[in-house]
Amino acid sequence: MIEYANCLLSWELRVIGWEVSYGAEFVPSSEGSYTVIIQKTRKVGSSEEPVLCNNYKIGEPGKVVLTIDNSSSKKKKLLYRLKTKPSTSD
Template sequence: VYDLKNAPIQGMKELNSINKKTLMLFQSYYPEIIYKNIVVNAPFWFYTSQVLFSRFMSQRNKSKFIFARPQRVTPILLKFIAPEHLPAEYGGLRRNNDQDFTPDDKVLEHKVRANSVSRIELPVHETGVTIMWDITVVGWDVSYKEEFIPDDEGSYTVLLQNQNIVGESTRNSFYINEPGRILLTIENGNFKRKKMYYRSKTRVTVPMFILLS
């Protein structure tokens, strides 16, 4: 994957030249090694140069080049990279030096229909733990709300987040001092359905006020 966002023109020209030489080498001697060559956030002139260069490529190798414009980066990358391995800045769930989640933590998929509201419940029956959750919606541009709803009807619902989100994946956590559930609400006001990926886990936590007492 090549990300050419904010890359200087001189640097991209050098990359383009190296890429051509490398591809010609692999095309001639190692045609099976390259699976896909994905270029994201490329400037217009780069596309033009690739059209000219593609005349010297076999049809098989042409199909190995994929160009993703900014609004299509996440859906295209998710076709080849699992969300737990795709960096958050590209719409995935992976973060550098992540101390909360690992690639082994199960990621679930949920489809949000067009012009509809979807709700995901994360029940927590054990107290004295912190629940963490990670969520990304492909393309975002949705209204998103997080709440903690206690099982005890006499307790108050806690609003954790309520906003319109159009960017990267989001992560949050909440300390559980009584049984209940985290409710994630996604309102999709678009004419196209959205695909959502999420995961959650709990860990035993000692409250700060106990540590300080």
């Protein structure tokens, strides 16, 4: 598990053999904080965008959880890339 704090996290996902569900959320490390839904889970078909891109500005320690659900019995490949940039204070 990698924890991030005070940065901008960007990611790209590509699934070879589409028809999956995709979602993303930020889970903070501290007990009093709430989970933030970055991307509601949605079904992504083969006719939609070939690469899913998103980013999230992280202001406290925690982790970003990307969920890919393959509801079919067919094997699929997932390619992903993550990049972080230090965040400037606003």
